[in-house]
Every structure is written in C-alpha cells, then in structure tokens.
Amino acid sequence: AQSVTQPDIHITVSEGASLELRCNYSYGATPYLFWYVQSPGQGLQLLLKYFSGDTLVQGIKGFEAEFKRSQSSFNLRKPSVHWSDAAEYFCAVGKESSYKLIFGSGTRLLVRP
Amino acid sequence: EPEVTQTPSHQVTQMGQEVILRCVPISNHLYFYWYRQILGQKVEFLVSFYNNEISEKSEIFDDQFSVERPDGSNFTLKIRSTKLEDSAMYFCASSTRQISTDTQYFGPGTRLTVL
Numbered sequence: 001a002q003s004v005t006q007p008d009i010h011i012t013v014s015e016g017a018s019l020e021l022r023c024n025y026s027y028g029a030t031p032y033l034f035w036y037v038q039s040p041g042q043g044l045q046l047l048l049k050y051f052s053g054d055t056l057v058q059g060i061k062g063f064e065a066e067f068k069r070s071q072s073s074f075n076l077r078k079p080s081v082h083w084s085d086a087a088e089y090f091c092a093v094g095k096e097s098s099y100k101l102i103f104g105s106g107t108r109l110l111v112r113p
Numbered sequence: 114e115p116e117v118t119q120t121p122s123h124q125v126t127q128m129g130q131e132v133i134l135r136c137v138p139i140s141n142h143l144y145f146y147w148y149r150q151i152l153g154q155k156v157e158f159l160v161s162f163y164n165n166e167i168s169e170k171s172e173i174f175d176d177q178f179s180v181e182r183p184d185g186s187n188f189t190l191k192i193r194s195t196k197l198e199d200s201a202m203y204f205c206a207s208s209t210r211q212i213s214t215d216t217q218y219f220g221p222g223t224r225l226t227v228l
Contacts, residue, residue, distance in 0.1 A: 036219070043117070043204060044156070044219035090156065099144065099161035099169040101217060106155070 002027045004093050006104035013081050014112045021076040021107050023091030032094040033074040034101065035065055039087045047089075050074065061085070086111045115139045117220035119205050125226045126195055134190045134223045136205030145188045146206040146217060147180065149173075156204065162188065195227045 003026040013019050025031055032051050036044040048059025055067040065076045074091060088108045092101040118137045126132050138145050147159040160170040162180050179191045188207075192199055202224050206217040 034216070041221070043119075043221040044206075046216055046218070049216055092156075099146065099163075100158035100171070101148075101156075102158070103156040 002031070002093055002095065002102050004091050004102055004104035006089075006091055006107050008107045009105070010108045010110065012110040012112060015083050016080050019076075019078045019081045019085070019109070021089050021091075021109070023074045023076065023104060024072050025074065025091075025093045026072065027093060027095060029095065030069075032096070033065075033067060034092040034094070035059065035063070035074075035076050036090045036092060036103075037061075037087045038090065038106075044090065047076070081109075081111055083111045083113065085109060117205055117207055117218055119203075119220040119223050121223060122221065123224045123226070125228065128197055128227055129194050132192050132195055132225065134192075134203050134205075134225070136188045136190075136207075136220055137186050138188055138205065138207030139218055140186070142207035142209050142218075144168075144208045144210065144215075144217075145180075145182070146208075147190045148204045148206065148219075149201040150204065150222075151198075151201040159190075192225075195225075197227050200225055200227045 005024045034049045035047040038044050047063050048057050050057050050067045058064050063078050088106045090106045091104040094101050120135045145162045150156045158171050160174045161168045177193045181189050202222045204222045205220045208215045208217045
C-alpha cells in the first residue's frame with residue numbers, strides 16, 4: 001500500500017537560514033508527488049509537483065524539491081526562509097490509476113526572527 | 114485567481130443530526146473530491162466524483178456519507194447521522210483532470226464539531 005512519511009513533526013529555523021523538509025514515500029511504480037502548504041485558517045495550497053522528467057522541480061515562493069528514486073524521497077528545500085513561510089507543510093503522493101492523494105502527517109515550520 | 118470556496122467555515126451540530134457541507138469548485142473543473150483531517154491526524158481521502166457519479170471512495174466513506182452535485186456550481190457532502198468521531202476539518206478539492214495529469218486545488222475547509 002502507498003504511504004508517505006514526514007519524519008519531522010516540527011522544525012524551527014531562523015529567518016534567512018536554509019530549510020529542508022523531508023518526505024519519504026512507499027510506492028512500487030513512479031509516483032506523482034506533491035508538496036502543499038497550509039497557513040492557519042487557510043486551505044491547502046500547492047507549492048510544487050513532480051510527475052515526470054527533471055527530478056529537480058521548482059515551485060512557488062522560492063521552494064524547490066528533488067525526487068530521488070533510489071531513496072524514495074521528495075524533500076522540499078528553500079535557500080533562505082522568510083517569516084511568512086511559517087506554516088504546516090504536507091507531502092502527498094498519487095498514482096495514475098487512482099483519484100486520491102495520500103498525505104503525510106505534516107511538518108510544522110516555525111521561523112525565529 | 115479562481116479558487117475553491119466552502120461554506121460554512123465552522124459547523125457545530127448535535128450527535129445524530131444531519132449536516133450538509135457545501136463547496137463551490139473552480140468553474141471549469143470536472144473532478145471533485147472530499148478529504149477530512151481529524152485534529153492531529155493526517156489528511157485523509159474520502160471520495161472523488163466525476164460525471165455525476167462516485168469514481169472512487171475510501172473505506173471511511175460508508176453509508177452515512179453521500180455526495181451530490183445538485184446544480185452546475187455546488188458540490189455537497191452530506192453526513193446523515195453525525196457521530197462524535199466525525200468531528201474534523203473537511204476539505205473540498207477540484208481538478209480539471211484525473212490526478213495523473215493534473216493538480217487538485219483545495220478549499221479552506223469546514224470545521225465540523227459534533228457534540
């Protein structure tokens with residue numbers, strides 16, 4: 001069965017520091033991978049997605065993620081975090097024969113001034 | 114920019130009552146979804162809907178749940194007889210195509226509290 005693991009429940013970084021949020025998935029074939037962000041009181045906003053092709057994908061707000069098949073990972077990165085990036089981040093996986101997304105448990109990002 | 118909207122933002126109900134959660138998907142989207150997130154837990158898929166019928170549902174989506182597209186703009190989730198464990202944030206989403214080629218866009222959610 002498909003599953004998504006986000007090993008870090010909380011991460012705290014200083015404003016201006018770099019960020020990496022981890023995501024590991026379990027799926028036999030090539031998955032469709034997504035990162036969503038949820039700010040308080042807001043819905044889930046898509047940051048970026050990977051379907052095929054270049055394994056380094058660029059998203060909105062300066063985020064990028066790299067698909068590594070050998071590690072079953074799709075980690076999210078940002079070179080310099082802004083205070084407005086404080087939110088909860090969800091990794092999700094889908095597959096071609098299904099309509100559903102399977103979400104990880106989320107990582108809450110706190111940004112120190 | 115078009116967005117998915119949901120009403121109400123917060124619904125409080127008594128156990129055993131029926132509730133209807135409403136969603137207005139993005140206008141040119143054809144696939145519609147409901148997910149829920151119980152406090153402190155993962156976002157879970159409930160159901161997908163295409164061409165006026167359910168295309169996929171999870172084991173959570175039992176006979177207490179139903180979905181409907183009553184007109185050309187609304188998409189609803191009905192819970193017939195609410196239970197305490199139905200308390201959760203319910204998210205509606207929509208997409209132009211099936212997941213393999215498109216992205217699901219989510220609404221802000223409806224927080225359902227069952228007392």
